[in-house]
Amino acid sequence: MRLDLSFYQKDAITLAQDLLGKLLVREINGQKIISKIVEVEAYMGPEDKGAHTYNNRRTERTEVMFWRAGHAYIYIIYGMYYCLNVVAAEEGIPQGVLIRGIEPIEGLDIIKINRPIKSRKIQDLTNGPGKLCQALDIDINLRGTDLVYGQDLYILDHQETFETIASKRINIDYAEEYRDKLWRFYIKNNIFVSK
DNA sequence: GGCCCGATTTGCT
DNA sequence: GCAAATCGGGCCA
Numbered sequence: 001m002r003l004d005l006s007f008y009q010k011d012a013i014t015l016a017q018d019l020l021g022k023l024l025v026r027e028i029n030g031q032k033i034i035s036k037i038v039e040v041e042a043y044m045g046p047e048d049k050g051a052h053t054y055n056n057r058r059t060e061r062t063e064v065m066f067w068r069a070g071h072a073y074i075y076i077i078y079g080m081y082y083c084l085n086v087v088a089a090e091e092g093i094p095q096g097v098l099i100r101g102i103e104p105i106e107g108l109d110i111i112k113i114n115r116p117i118k119s120r121k122i123q124d125l126t127n128g129p130g131k132l133c134q135a136l137d138i139d140i141n142l143r144g145t146d147l148v149y150g151q152d153l154y155i156l157d158h159q160e161t162f163e164t165i166a167s168k169r170i171n172i173d174y175a176e177e178y179r180d181k182l183w184r185f186y187i188k189n190n191i192f193v194s195k
Numbered sequence: 196g197g198c199c200c201g202a203t204t205t206g207c208t
Numbered sequence: 209g210c211a212a213a214t215c216g217g218g219c220c221a
Contacts, residue, residue: 052202060217075216076215077203079201079213080204083202130204170202194203198220201215201216203213207210
């Protein structure tokens with residue numbers, strides 16, 4: 001069953017943990033790629049010095065973060081990769097959850113076409129925020145996609161038991177006291193968690 | 196208009 | 209382990 005609006009209407013730290021183990025679905029021309037979310041990071045809006053929306057910075061890029069929860073905040077990083085985030089909290093509060101790692105469940109053939117790599121390790125297909133966007137053919141055209149009511153990208157509920165690990169977020173050394181917050185969460189021992 | 200830098204990945208040493 | 213790749217966003221002039 002698809003997650004409804006109320007699922008997303010919570011703070012990003014809680015949403016991040018709740019998203020672990022859920023199934024991310026990408027539909028392209030009627031074809032489905034289904035994957036399990038195994039690694040996430042929370043970005044806590046105006047007060048979080050590690051977030052794009054620190055101090056309520058509202059620009060063309062960050063605009064979607066201020067929208068109603070359940071939209072896709074997508075941005076370009078290093079001029080060549082995309083990152084996917086799920087907007088959290090209430091409208092006007094720019095919090096979101098970065099998806100950093102997913103485990104392919106269905107549509108692995110499509111993933112391999114979207115992301116040709118030399119490595120024969122299957123986890124190298126989707127164990128990173130830029131990698132998984134390439135694998136799912138997610139780019140700037142999907143910015144602002146509605147995960148609650150749209151068809152291109154959405155998330156299904158899924159029950160499963162696992163152990164969650166909390167750690168520091170990756171590559172935000174500039175975030176001062178927010179650098180050491182344990183706002184990265186991942187499923188213990190899952191090989192699709194980034195390194 | 197110009198400059199600096201990044202919520203990353205890859206390939207080479 | 210480390211630096212290159214590569215370019216739009218943000219900010220200041």
